Amino acid sequence: MTTTSGPGARQPSIGQGRHGSDASDAVEPHFTVFDIVTDLRRDIAALSFPLDIEGADEARAKQARLVGQLDDHLLPRLKELSAPAVVVIAGSTGAGKSTLLNSLLREEISPASVIRPTTREPVVVYNPQDAGIVVGTPLVTSVRAVVNTNVPRGIALLDAPDLDSVLDENRRTAQRLLEGADLWLFVTTAARYGDALPWRTLTGAVERGATVAMVLNRAPSASLKTVRGDLLNRLREHHMDSTPLFVVPDAGPHEGLLPAASVAPIERWLRTLGGADRARTVILRTLRGSLAALPPWVEELAAHVDAQHLTSQRMLAAAQAALPPVAATINRSIESGALTVGAVESRWSHLVRPARLDKAITRSGIARGSARRGRSREALLADLAEAVRNAATAALASAIDDARQALRSALETVPGGSELSAVHEGPANTDALVTAEVDAWVDSVRARTAAIDEAASKQDAAAVRAFGRGGLTALLLAGAVGHEAAEALFVRLTGNAGRELVPVVTADLADRAAILVSREIEPVVAALGVPALADDAAVGPNVRLAELAQLT
Template sequence: MTPSLETRASRRAARKAGADAAEEIGLTVHDVARDLRRDVAAVELPLPIDGAQEAAASRDRLLAQLDEHLLPRLAELSSPAVVVVAGSTGAGKSTLYNSLLGEDVSDAGVLRPTTREPVLAFHPADADLVAPGPVTELSRVVQHEGVPRGTALLDAPDLDSFVQQNRSTAHQLLEAADLWLFVTTAARYGDALPWQALARATERGASVAMVLNRTPKETLTTVRGDLLQRLRDHGMTDVPLFVIPDVGPHEGLLDPSVVAPVRRWLTLLAGPDRSRAVIVRTLKGALGALPGWVTSLADAVEAQREATHVLRRTVTDEIPAAERLARDAVAAGVVAGASVEARWRDLSGAVGVDRVKVRADRARSTRRAGRAREAALDELRGDVVAAASRTLVAAGARVEERLRGVLAGPGAPAGGEAVVPDGGARAAAREAGTPPVVQEWASRADALVEQARTSGFGSGGTEGGSTDGGAPGGGEQEVARVQSAAKAFGPRGLATLLLASAAGSDDAARVLTRVLDTLADGPVNELRVDLADRAAAVVDAEVQAVLDELGPPEPADDAAAGLRVRLAELRRLT
């Protein structure tokens, strides 16, 4: 086979390989990239642990890369390769751009910023192939025959523009491009910005070429050699470098001979097969860079999961001691307090609550006197309910303060400050939520008395009750005794005495012993246990508020697992 035939055969093989690669990318990697985008978007990094801020920035950039370049490009491989002309302020980007087209298409001049509106130019014959996307949405789109077929030239705003929106747009367009044509000058190629931008391109696997503009003839060799060495030092040995000499003060387009090397290079990229090869190469580079990003993001998610588990364990470890403290406060009989004692003294003098006569084990009173005592005992009930509410609120406040200490105090686990209870919000929640809970407790006493008036304070069985057809729960004598007490104090008044005794009032307990003997022990103990349970529930609510801030543990696990699956798919396909 002659050399020319060999060359043509190798070119045909290369074109076929590029087409096969493009088809493979379009049909398989697009699905993986789409699933990856979904999983990355679902990642949440709420805890301010080490590396979380950097991971969030990486997540946002990965989403931008997927949204602005990979997914649109994978969805439409036949569209022209986007070549973005980028660089620093005053590098001569727009002048170079216009000179390559042979016409003033993009604004150029001495005023800064020059490029206020990105310009995307493509050959008219490629109009049907240009796919809508971030680049077309952000740019002024023009058709121009000076653009080689199969490519689209994009003039982007300055990367260091003093207008923040311009900087943001420039970086967004760079993420969407297939190839970067980076323009710098002999005076500014050593600045940090060009190398930061080039490192960004290398990181995402983009194809890059560089233009050294306005290079004085007397220093051209030295500057070019220094720049090539810098490129090698940054691992960019394959980056094409074009040097444009300094032509002195001028207006308008550069002479065609000055930009001819760049134009020839663009022409070499032109054509469906060649431009597709550029696209596929950039796509493969971008896809090859994804595993590192995804690995870092998955590691960050797992770090969040571990921190969440530690915080969850730290918080839940507080529950047993806090519940025990709340229950003990109720069991110790300290709920009633001074306000209940003071109210009892008033009742004793006003309506003689503690002077009800008892004969033959039954309280003796008229219904009228019982209604008077019942009305007076309503004031005592208000004090008991208020005292119980204060006890439960105080139990919650103690837990909140304890949680604040273990989450944000010395030795607190990483991220704890992010879930420290909001003192104002928790106090408001306790103040609003506790009174209904205590009212339910008080209603429970009313229900016990109502039941006892027909079946006694028994459990509803025959144990200790009548066997001759009497009341099923506690026997006729017990029922009669309860009914006499309910007559002397009123049903609601008797329930109030049960509540006060359960809350720790010795005065109420003595009255109940006089009129009911030991019959009241069961309901009083039941009410005390009930109140203790409610105090423990208040504790649990404070803990649950923090656990809710942490969120369920499973999503973090699922997010990391999903990212690992996408990572395995990427590695298999790339």
């Protein structure tokens, strides 16, 4: 692609290049306006605004409108410049658009009546000699098409629904057709020309570079001078000084077509647009205006994309900051012994006498008891292990609930974060995840007590015989969650090795809790990690902007 400028620099042509047969005028067939607009359409259609932040709805609507204009007007125009120039007859409810169209063509083509809305189905009318070019175009396939010999060759007249129709679909259709037109023939009346909606629509047309002509319909003779002067002033105020203004006198109560003399000036003006060369001039003028209007539109959409990215970063930062305090809280709870309050302490108090834990160790520090006594203690202490398991499960589940609440609160501090927090439920199967993590922790403790070597020392052998490996596991579990008596007994039974083992098991549970808490951010990360929120999400539109700059 050539980006140089000045004498001799290669410039893109309006031809089709690699996409069509009209590339003979292109200096570089691979770099044409059609190519640029085709790529622009692809990149704009690919944009997404997943976060419901301020301006997102507006961005989505503008994206849809821009894609629609490119599809309905610019791309078909660039692809086939010989197609007729589309003249849309537009206006507010009751302005007389359909009557005007019928009168220009001297035939009842579009229904006209006092029932609103009248134009429910858009109608396009073109000269039968243009049929070979028009048939199959997006315009004809989307509306009712009629041929009429009174339409000048090289133009097509389109009767659009009312801009202020009571039907939403009609309003949307009217807006789409207007944005796809080469020229607007805007119809208003003495009673309606001051309405705000038409002027907003006309201002948008001028900003997009559309060619506009205005018809003051049903003009009363008594106030014609005043109304016409006021209308001209409004046109000047809206930078539409060169807009042709046609006046159609008030015909009074009547049915059918207007007198031919009333619409003769408009008919003559339309015929000046007819013919391949003259129509092509209108088309090219509108095309240049439409192309010049694209950059601000694209820039605005790119800005919305950047706003989505920046907001996603704020959301992610808020979510990441919310979880460490939750992890710290569950860590303190585990290390402080809070998990032993309640069921664990109760179970211990009920086991002390039946398991004869007070007489479990001799004065010499060796565990007392036979293998039979060991099996009995092991069975009794299984309930203690289960109480610890339940306490750990409840604590980790509570930590997850706290993490989710913290995430929701943090996200809601960011504009647009409420919608994201409302759908945040964390990883699926939370109960199963917690149970699996606690089971893995308990299994790791069993593995540690299974590693006690009875042949290593008399003390270890006596401990295994007097409590069984299941009993030692229960004591280690209870000691690890902060039960002092259980920890003291385990350390007396296993010596220094046991003393070093208890904090390791405690830390293991705390680490597992921290991992579960940290996983709660995964749905947020996934939601914010989509390409539409990446830092380079607007690169496509920005590249197209640079290419559009070569056209000006």
